[in-house]
Amino acid sequence: MNNENSWIRAKLQLTQASEKLGLDKLLFSMLSEPDRTIEVSLPIQMDNGSIKVFRGYRVQHNNIQGPYKGGLRYHPKVDMDEVKALAFWMTMKNAVVGVPFGGAKGGIALDSKSLSEIELEKLTRQFSRKLLDIIGAYKDIPAPDVNTNSKIMGWIADEYQKSNIKNQISKNELLAVVTGKPIDKGGSEGRVVATGYGGVQVLMSMLKKLGKSPKELTVAIMGFGNVGRHIAHFLQIEGFKIVALSDSRGGIYIPDGIRDTEEINKYKEEKGFLSGCYCVGSVCDFKNKEKLGGRDIKPEDILELPVDILVPAALENVITSDNADKIKARIILEMANGPTTIEADKVLNKKGVVVIPDILANSGGVATSYFEWYQNLHNEHWKEEEVLKKLKEKMEVASQEVYEVSLEYKTTLREAAYIQALKRIEKSWRSQNFY
Ligand code: NAD
Numbered sequence: 001m002n003n004e005n006s007w008i009r010a011k012l013q014l015t016q017a018s019e020k021l022g023l024d025k026l027l028f029s030m031l032s033e034p035d036r037t038i039e040v041s042l043p044i045q046m047d048n049g050s051i052k053v054f055r056g057y058r059v060q061h062n063n064i065q066g067p068y069k070g071g072l073r074y075h076p077k078v079d080m081d082e083v084k085a086l087a088f089w090m091t092m093k094n095a096v097v098g099v100p101f102g103g104a105k106g107g108i109a110l111d112s113k114s115l116s117e118i119e120l121e122k123l124t125r126q127f128s129r130k131l132l133d134i135i136g137a138y139k140d141i142p143a144p145d146v147n148t149n150s151k152i153m154g155w156i157a158d159e160y161q162k163s164n165i166k167n168q169i170s171k172n173e174l175l176a177v178v179t180g181k182p183i184d185k186g187g188s189e190g191r192v193v194a195t196g197y198g199g200v201q202v203l204m205s206m207l208k209k210l211g212k213s214p215k216e217l218t219v220a221i222m223g224f225g226n227v228g229r230h231i232a233h234f235l236q237i238e239g240f241k242i243v244a245l246s247d248s249r250g251g252i253y254i255p256d257g258i259r260d261t262e263e264i265n266k267y268k269e270e271k272g273f274l275s276g277c278y279c280v281g282s283v284c285d286f287k288n289k290e291k292l293g294g295r296d297i298k299p300e301d302i303l304e305l306p307v308d309i310l311v312p313a314a315l316e317n318v319i320t321s322d323n324a325d326k327i328k329a330r331i332i333l334e335m336a337n338g339p340t341t342i343e344a345d346k347v348l349n350k351k352g353v354v355v356i357p358d359i360l361a362n363s364g365g366v367a368t369s370y371f372e373w374y375q376n377l378h379n380e381h382w383k384e385e386e387v388l389k390k391l392k393e394k395m396e397v398a399s400q401e402v403y404e405v406s407l408e409y410k411t412t413l414r415e416a417a418y419i420q421a422l423k424r425i426e427k428s429w430r431s432q433n434f435y
Pocket of ligand 1: 144145146147148195222223224225226227228246247248249299300313314315316335336337362363365366
């Protein structure tokens with residue numbers, strides 16, 4: 001991993017795309033810094049009686065397109081610059097996929113595995129109380145990200161509801177304060193699988209342009225959490241051959257193809273890791289390794305395997321100038337946010353690798369968050385089939401738009417995605433007469 005500052009990279013991406021597009025200078029300045037940054041202190045009593053103080057962050061980058069929207073991340077590396085970059089990418093992503101939201105992000109610096117559920121709940125509830133004035137269905141809408149989930153979103157929604165003592169906020173708006181909620185608490189069907197499912201739709205759209213079929217392509221996926229495990233499942237349904245998977249503890253490589261990633265998912269849910277998970281039928285064990293012709297790999301080894309498609313679905317800054325040259329995949333589908341550093345991007349472009357950028361590839365999550373928010377506000381509940389149908393359409397349209405911009409401006413897909421986002425934001429901004 002590389003420690004390139006994600007916020008510096010985000011600003012460079014903004015500058016380059018703005019220059020190509022000829023973006024209005026005032027709007028450029030507005031997008032160059034977040035509208036608001038918040039840093040809070042979160043002291044909690046741990047289960048052993050000691051007091052520990054955590055730091056929480058929320059960055060509201062821009063709301064020209066609509067209320068601020070973006071996830072909450074619980075990870076030791078969370079800091080203000082990382083959250084600023086992630087919030088900026090949300091502004092761009094929401095504009096690329098065409099949902100009426102601006103961009104935000106937040107998080108707490110912590111190792112969530114070292115906290116008990118009671119400690120996590122206390123911390124989340126306190127964080128929520130400190131954000132009460134700035135969140136809301138039409139202000140800022142958090143969602144899950146790394147190491148956060150529907151249960152955590154449920155705690156936030158609950159704190160927000162408790163704060164409504166004067167009953168000034170309608171029931172629908174109370175629900176729509178966060179997305180990624182449990183289904184029985186107003187969550188949307190399909191939200192859990194949406195980011196992975198959306199990524200597959202983007203990949204399929206781009207493969208059509210390249211004249212390639214899934215049946216002839218091998219895939220390696222880094223990260224087997226919310227995003228990684230669902231994209232693995234949907235890729236397998238489309239006929240791709242998944243040959244490698246990894247998580248933070250290690251990975252497996254089976255050149256002949258992993259038979260069923262759902263079996264691996266079940267194993268990982270039980271054990272907490274996928275290392276050594278060689279499944280024959282429902283028996284997943286190290287002992288099957290030889291039978292399947294597999295081998296164990298270190299988490300980062302997955303990046304350099306001889307595959308057609310690489311899917312980084314873990315954290316940022318994993319594809320760097322140190323390993324970009326060694327990457328053999330011809331297509332990279334960026335399901336994680338910011339997995340590729342600036343220097344690595346240059347190397348990949350030079351090698352002719354097609355990089356499908358994060359702000360397009362993983363935008364299915366927020367598109368479905370929009371569907372959840374919409375259902376909450378309109379008292380509706382759509383079936384999963386309907387959600388995924390709408391999502392597929394949205395991802396196909398966004399992919400087509402980005403592709404066309406890449407041809408028009410003769411740029412990479414990444415730069416095209418930024419140009420497309422900026423075009424849309426500039427149009428909204430002019431129509432609002434804010435300048
Ligand atoms: P998660 O916490 O559910 O999963 C992260 C996975 O990455 C885990 O399996 C973890 O073990 C693995 N990992 C961590 N370090 C690793 C390493 N060095 N090598 C290999 N694996 C490693 O998080 P998630 O929700 O799946 O998010 C993954 C990425 O996708 C993040 O960049 C996130 O911002 C982005 N993203 C998530 C969503 C969403 O809906 N969850 C939407 C858009 C983008």
